[in-house]
Amino acid sequence: MDVQYVYRCVMKKPLGYRSDFMDEKITQKDLSNDLSENSKGSYNIYICGVGGQGIIKTSIIIGETAMNNDLDVVMSEIHGMSQRGGVVSTELKIGPSKSSIIEEGTSDILLAFEPLEAVRALHKTNQNTALVLNTSPIVPFNIMDSEHPYPKIQTILSELGKNSRQVYALDAEKMAREAGHILSLNMVLLGGAAAIDGFILDKEAIIKSMEKNLPPKSMEINLKAFNQGYDAVKQQINLENK
Amino acid sequence: MNLEQIVKGEPGEKLFLLGNEAAVRGALEAGISVAATYPGTPSSEIGDVFSKIAKKADVYFEFSINEKVALEVAAAAAAAGVRSFTFMKHVGLNVASDSFMSVAYTGVNGGMVILSADDPSMFSSQNEQDNRHYARLANVPLLEPSNPQEIKEFMKYGFELSEEFKIPILLRTTTRVSHMRGIVELGEIQSKSKKGYLEKNPAQYVPVPATARIMHRELVEKMDKLQEIVNDSPLNQIFYQGQEIELKNIDTEKNKFQGKIGVIASGSAFNYIIDVIEEDNLDIPILKLGFSYPLPEDLILQFVSGLEKVLVVEEVDPIMEKDIWGLLGKRGLLKEVNGKLDHTFPMIYEYNQDIIRESLEKASIDTGIDLSNDLHNKSEIGHSDLELPQRPPTLCPGCPHRAVYYAIKKARENLKIDEKDLIFPTDIGCYTLGIEAPYKAADYLLSMGSSIGTSCGFSRATDQNIICFLGDSTFFHAGIPPLINAVHNKHKFVLTVLDNRTTAMTGGQPNPGLPVDGMGELAPEISIEKIAKASGAEFVETINPLNIKKTASVYERALKHDGVAVVISKYPCVLIKGQKPVKKALLTVDQGKCDGCMDCVSQLACPSISLNKEGDVEIDQLTCNGCTVCVQMCNEKAIRVQK
Numbered sequence: 001m002d003v004q005y006v007y008r009c010v011m012k013k014p015l016g017y018r019s020d021f022m023d024e025k026i027t028q029k030d031l032s033n034d035l036s037e038n039s040k041g042s043y044n045i046y047i048c049g050v051g052g053q054g055i056i057k058t059s060i061i062i063g064e065t066a067m068n069n070d071l072d073v074v075m076s077e078i079h080g081m082s083q084r085g086g087v088v089s090t091e092l093k094i095g096p097s098k099s100s101i102i103e104e105g106t107s108d109i110l111l112a113f114e115p116l117e118a119v120r121a122l123h124k125t126n127q128n129t130a131l132v133l134n135t136s137p138i139v140p141f142n143i144m145d146s147e148h149p150y151p152k153i154q155t156i157l158s159e160l161g162k163n164s165r166q167v168y169a170l171d172a173e174k175m176a177r178e179a180g181h182i183l184s185l186n187m188v189l190l191g192g193a194a195a196i197d198g199f200i201l202d203k204e205a206i207i208k209s210m211e212k213n214l215p216p217k218s219m220e221i222n223l224k225a226f227n228q229g230y231d232a233v234k235q236q237i238n239l240e241n242k
Numbered sequence: 243m244n245l246e247q248i249v250k251g252e253p254g255e256k257l258f259l260l261g262n263e264a265a266v267r268g269a270l271e272a273g274i275s276v277a278a279t280y281p282g283t284p285s286s287e288i289g290d291v292f293s294k295i296a297k298k299a300d301v302y303f304e305f306s307i308n309e310k311v312a313l314e315v316a317a318a319a320a321a322a323g324v325r326s327f328t329f330m331k332h333v334g335l336n337v338a339s340d341s342f343m344s345v346a347y348t349g350v351n352g353g354m355v356i357l358s359a360d361d362p363s364m365f366s367s368q369n370e371q372d373n374r375h376y377a378r379l380a381n382v383p384l385l386e387p388s389n390p391q392e393i394k395e396f397m398k399y400g401f402e403l404s405e406e407f408k409i410p411i412l413l414r415t416t417t418r419v420s421h422m423r424g425i426v427e428l429g430e431i432q433s434k435s436k437k438g439y440l441e442k443n444p445a446q447y448v449p450v451p452a453t454a455r456i457m458h459r460e461l462v463e464k465m466d467k468l469q470e471i472v473n474d475s476p477l478n479q480i481f482y483q484g485q486e487i488e489l490k491n492i493d494t495e496k497n498k499f500q501g502k503i504g505v506i507a508s509g510s511a512f513n514y515i516i517d518v519i520e521e522d523n524l525d526i527p528i529l530k531l532g533f534s535y536p537l538p539e540d541l542i543l544q545f546v547s548g549l550e551k552v553l554v555v556e557e558v559d560p561i562m563e564k565d566i567w568g569l570l571g572k573r574g575l576l577k578e579v580n581g582k583l584d585h586t587f588p589m590i591y592e593y594n595q596d597i598i599r600e601s602l603e604k605a606s607i608d609t610g611i612d613l614s615n616d617l618h619n620k621s622e623i624g625h626s627d628l629e630l631p632q633r634p635p636t637l638c639p640g641c642p643h644r645a646v647y648y649a650i651k652k653a654r655e656n657l658k659i660d661e662k663d664l665i666f667p668t669d670i671g672c673y674t675l676g677i678e679a680p681y682k683a684a685d686y687l688l689s690m691g692s693s694i695g696t697s698c699g700f701s702r703a704t705d706q707n708i709i710c711f712l713g714d715s716t717f718f719h720a721g722i723p724p725l726i727n728a729v730h731n732k733h734k735f736v737l738t739v740l741d742n743r744t745t746a747m748t749g750g751q752p753n754p755g756l757p758v759d760g761m762g763e764l765a766p767e768i769s770i771e772k773i774a775k776a777s778g779a780e781f782v783e784t785i786n787p788l789n790i791k792k793t794a795s796v797y798e799r800a801l802k803h804d805g806v807a808v809v810i811s812k813y814p815c816v817l818i819k820g821q822k823p824v825k826k827a828l829l830t831v832d833q834g835k836c837d838g839c840m841d842c843v844s845q846l847a848c849p850s851i852s853l854n855k856e857g858d859v860e861i862d863q864l865t866c867n868g869c870t871v872c873v874q875m876c877n878e879k880a881i882r883v884q885k
Contacts, residue, residue, distance in 0.1 A: 041521050050633065060423070064243065064258045067425050073258070074389070075423040078365060084675070085849055086635035096520070098389070099513035100422045101594045105623030116631070122624035129624065141849035144840075145679060146631040155628070163624040213243065 042095025043200040044102045045193070046124045049113025050138045051088050054186030057213065058111075059090040061190065065201045065209040066094045076100035085141060087117060091124075094200055108200075110164075111193050113172075113186070114138050115156045122163050130166040132192040132233060134185065136173035168192060168233045175228045181218065184225035191229025197237065203230065245291055249299045251428045259426040261419050262287035264390035265357060267426065268397025269327045270299050272353065273434030276319035277303045278312035280719065281748035282331030283366040284420040285359035289329070290749060293760050300436060305751050305760040308690070308719040309334035310341055313356065317345040320354035320410070321447055322438030325401055329357035332373045337690065337720070339376070342410075346380040347457040348447050349408040349464070352438060353401035357413045359420045362557045362592035368670070368689070370590070372559040377412045377535045381465055384535035385413045385477065386508040390424040396532060398429070399477060407464050416557060418510040418592060465536055473540040477532030480545065481516065483525070492544050499527050500548040506562060507555035508534050514598045515555045526553075537565045546570075546577060553605065554581035557592055580605045636675060639850040640867025642787045642813035643673050643740055647681040648846060648871060649793035650709060657798055659707055665700060669693040669712035669721075672747045672815075673740050676711070680845050683711070691720025694728060694737055701733040707801055708735035715745035715753035717770060722777070728806045729778040736800045736807045737779075739770055742815040750818055774808040781807035788813060790874045816867050827868035828884040829861045835880035842872045842881065 045062060049055050059075055066073040076091045091102045105126045112118030112133040125131065135157075139150050151159075160167045170192055176185040187210070194203050207223065214222050247257055248267050259267070265288050269277060277296070279289040289305060296303035306312035309330040316328035328338075335342065335358045342356065358376065361367040377384035383403060387396040393415065400411040445453050472478070473489075480487040480495075487495045505528040507515050512530050519526050529545045531538065546552050546566075554563040563581035570577055580586040586605045588597065637644045654664050668674055668684040669692060676683035686696055693710040700708050712721055717739050725737065745751040752758050752765075759765035774782045781803045785796050793811070800807035836859055842851055843859060850866040853859060861872070861881070873881045 041517065051635075060243070060258065063423055067256060067258050073425065075258075076418060077260075077421050077423065078417075084635040084638060084672070085633070087633050097517055099510070099517045099595060100418065100424075101514070103595045116633070119626050119628055120630055122626050125624035126622045127624075139852065140631050140633045141636050141847060141852075142634065142678070143631055144843055144853070148629040148631045150631055151628055159626050159628055163626070 042093040042097040044107045045092040045094070045109045045111060046089070046102055046107040046121055047092070047111045047113070048087065048089040048117045048121045049134075050117065051084065051086055053088070053113045054183065055088045055090060055113055058186040058190050059092055061206065061209050061213050062092055062201065064213065065206050066092075068209060069201065069205055071200070072096060074098070074100040087120070089121070108198075109193055109196060111189055113189060115153060116150065119151070119156055119159055122160075125164060127163070127165055129164050130168070130196045131160055131164045132168045132170070132189060132196065133160070134172035134189060135169050136171055166196070168196075168236050170229060170232050172229065175232070176225050179225035179228055180221035184218070184222050187222045187225040188229035191226035191231075192233040194226075195230045195233035195237065245294055246298065248291060249295045249431075253428055253430045255428045256425050257428065258423055259390050260287060261387075261390045261393050261415060261422050261424075263291055264394040264426045265329065265397060265415075266291045266295070267428060268394035269355075270301070270431050271394065271429045272398045272401040273325055273432035274301060274327050274401070275324035275352075275434065275436040275438070276316060276326040277301055277328070278306045278315040278326075279329050280306055280309045280312050280334060280337075281745055281751045282309075282334050282359070283748055284361055284415075284417040285329050285331050285334075285357065286748040286751075287420075288357070289751060289760070293751070293762065296761055302436075303760050305745075305753065307754055309338040313338040313345070314341050316354055316356070317341060317348075317350070317410070319438065320345075320350035320352045320404075321348065322440045323351045324436065324438040325353040325405070325434060327355050327357070327397075329359070331367065332358050332360040332371055333367060333369065333689065334358075335373055335376055336371075342376070343380050344449055345410050346382045347449050347454060347461055349457075349460070350404060350410055351408065351441075353404035354410040355397060355400040355404060355413055356410055357415065360414060360416045360558070362416050362418075365417050368687070370558050372557075372561060373412070373414055374535070374561050375559070377414075378561075380412075381461055382409055383407075383411050383465075383468055383472075383533065385411060386532055386534050387413070387415060387419060388509055388512050388530070388532070389419065389422055391426045392532065393419065394426055394429075396477065403468075407468060409461070409464050409468075414509070416510050416592065418513075422510075469536045469539070472533050472536055472538040475533040475538070478538055478541060479530045479532070480527060481530065482527040484520065487527075489541065492541070496544055496548055499545070501550050502527065502548075503551050503553060504529065504546060504549040505553045505555055506531065506542065506545070506566065508532070508562065509557060511555045511557045511593050514593050514595050515553075518595050518598050518602070531562065534562060537562070537569065539569055542566060542569060543573060543575075546575075549577070551578035551580060553586070554579060555587065555593070555598070556581070558590065560589075634678060636678065636847070636849055637672065638816050638867075639848055639865050640816040640869040641672070642742055642811060642815075642869075643676065644681070644846060644848065645787040645790060645813075645869065645871045646711075646738065646740065646793065646811050647676055647683045648875065649787065649790050650683070650797050651845070652790065652794040653797035653801065656794065657801060659801070664707045664709065665704075667693045667696045667700060667708065667710040669710070669716050670747075671713040671716055671740070672742075673711045673713060678847075680847050689720075690716055691724060694721055694724035697735040697737070698724065698728050698731065698733045701735045709738060709797070709801070710735060711738045711740055713746070714739060714741040714743065714755045714770060715751075717741075718754045718768070722773060725774065725779070725806070725808075726777045732805065734803075734805055736797065736803075736809060739774075739808065739810045741770055741810050741812045743812075744815050744818050746815045746817060750815070770810055774810070779806045779808045781805065782810070783808070784810040784812050786813060787811040788869050788871060790871060827870055828863055829866055829868060829870070829873060829881055830884050831859050831861060832880045832882055833858055835878045837878050837880070839877065842876060846872055846875065848872065
């Protein structure tokens with residue numbers, strides 16, 4: 001897919017309709033295939049996990065990449081209790097949407113930093129949503145008193161498989177450690193998202209925006225983590241296609 | 243992005259800004275000279291940004307002791323002729339409301355904007371009050387931006403308007419606008435004189451009965467004049483079929499709306515309704531009110547004149563809806579209005595596109611949605627029947643509050659007080675998390691500082707033992723008058739000041755108990771202990787809460803004290819940034835000694851203590867802060883500090 005082509009298609013237009021950005025070279029069908037399977041207006045990315053995993057930073061990098069490539073973008077972040085082990089989620093809409101909340105069932109990508117949170121976010125997805133998730137769990141502190149146990153990872157994966165045709169599971173914690181630091185976990189997952197077929201942003205453009213948002217001294221590790229995530233998802237996609 | 247870009251960014255440059263960050267840039271572009279706040283989510287980041295950039299931007303900024311003082315600092319600056327900005331969460335305006343009502347009367351000389359960040363759906367608040375009521379209560383103009391770019395532009399507009407009409411402006415955001423990130427194109431930063439001068443004029447600035455009567459008349463006259471300009475304000479816009487219709491063409495363009503359904507919306511509610519209308523190609527014109535009070539009556543009347551019915555889309559209370567009913571009644575017009583009053587839209591919580599679609603269907607408005615289309619086929623939406631454990635927020639590993647809760651439990655057991663005979667009035671802060679098991683240390687809460695005031699009431703109305711909690715910042719904010727009240731009126735309870743050396747819940751802002759101010763400069767440190775003693779309390783003790791045995795014994799004595807006992811639990815929050823940790827103790831569990839009593843797991847509920855696959859107690863050394871509370875409470879001495 002020609003990324004520049006897609007950029008032109010969703011170029012910022014105040015209050016425009018899809019038809020406004022139609023290029024004579026492409027049909028409506030091409031557009032919906034290339035841009036967003038799920039939503040008429042924008043390319044939707046739902047990101048969720050637990051406080052402290054670097055979710056906000058990752059989301060800002062995606063948003064800034066979109067902005068720097070002349071795409072319109074809005075983002076919502078809910079993190080009132082983020083530093084205290086609570087759930088953190090962000091919603092990014094790249095395209096002409098005014099609202100920053102993703103409608104039920106209309107995410108193009110669900111990027112889950114924690115397996116349990118992936119299941120909790122399923123209401124934002126549909127069969128065509130690509131799910132990229134980290135398989136290392138963060139068990140809630142109160143699990144001893146919890147009415148429901150933490151599900152087995154296999155149970156989670158099969159539940160996700162029932163809901164989406166594209167599930168890409170990564171042990172992002174392990175990959176981050178291999179890259180050099182556990183805190184590069186968010187870049188592993190960002191790399192994984194960037195590898196999805198039809199992801200709206202170009203890999204190199206994302207890396208540029210990473211450089212502006214991450215400390216220079218950790219860039220090497222973060223880049224390594226990003227590439228590991230990217231390669232791992234690409235590999236899973238190639239296997240599927242065989 | 244580096245936050246400095248908010249000051250350094252050039253006109254025309256685009257930044258991906260949080261609504262709260264855009265508010266700061268808007269204030270700078272308007273050339274403000276003074277900004278003051280008390281931190282409160284969802285407005286907290288505005289203060290955090292000012293705190294970092296105020297010096298560079300040549301602005302005076304302070305974290306005031308509470309919202310009332312913050313508003314007063316800003317009001318005085320505006321009286322002296324410079325532009326000032328104060329901002330707070332919605333309930334903060336309740337605290338500031340006394341002076342807020344008066345500054346509407348006195349008016350201003352330099353521009354003054356008061357930003358209220360409301361919290362529909364209560365992501366981090368005790369209520370979801372709609373502060374648009376305050377504009378009506380005080381009789382001041384109200385602006386309602388829908389996104390970060392608008393926050394910045396509306397700020398500038400607000401300052402101009404305030405200065406022209408000599409009236410403070412209320413700018414109302416909601417969580418979804420304050421915490422929305424979007425592309426913001428920067429404008430020029432105006433350079434304005436930073437020092438003002440108060441021209442003495444008591445008739446203008448001192449509302450005593452004789453002058454206040456004149457002031458009120460003047461206020462009403464100002465609002466009458468604003469009523470004339472609001473109809474043409476560029477903040478009010480009409481959108482129809484993907485185009486904006488210029489207000490000056492409304493006379494001719496409104497014919498297109500003949501017999502149609504029309505929408506009047508504001509704030510983030512506008513975002514949801516326009517997305518639904520645009521995506522579903524609905525033939526519905528929208529009037530967006532960015533400048534919504536005084537109500538643009540002529541504009542509304544023109545907009546609705548040919549409509550078959552009107553939908554009012556607003557969060558949270560049916561405020562515009564009632565005003566519109568009133569306006570129609572005043573003009574003797576009969577028109578159907580759908581909104582909250584007829585239950586088309588929900589009465590509570592924030593909206594989103596899904597709620598809007600449902601509501602449109604309820605109002606029998608043909609949304610033209612093709613249900614066979616995947617997009618709106620609910621069965622296509624992902625779902626799971628798995629029962630999932632919840633993930634409630636909790637006190638951090640090493641949090642000193644946990645140690646206090648545990649020590650109090652020990653003290654209660656030692657004194658043989660029944661669990662139900664010890665009650666815990668609590669306050670606004672992290673310690674509200676004590677509501678959860680196993681602590682269950684939260685029995686009553688109203689507002690900032692209410693722990694002490696309500697303890698006064700409980701101590702007279704019951705014979706139960708009382709231990710109340712409030713933090714250091716909350717103590718300064720609203721705890722001192724009720725403490726004096728408690729001593730003077732001879733009440734009996736234990737007051738715990740959880741002094742964790744920061745305003746933790748909102749992200750770690752300084753408070754008067756610290757030797758640093760909002761600009762990052764050295765400042766006199768105010769002693770809570772001295773204040774407590776000066777208030778007349780005879781029992782005042784400062785403890786290190788991590789010493790469980792001593793803490794428990796202090797509480798035993800405090801509970802026996804006949805009067806107000808003040809216990810100051812002084813230990814820094816583990817989240818304070820840049821804090822050099824004392825050499826962290828590495829804790830391990832000696833499985834040979836552990837008898838599996840599970841007290842550490844079930845009574846402390848520390849996120850770092852868990853059971854591994856074999857069912858053994860395990861301490862996660864990565865997250866553990868080495869507070870050693872678990873070491874002290876383990877009866878078998880199985881938890882040890884690794885040598």
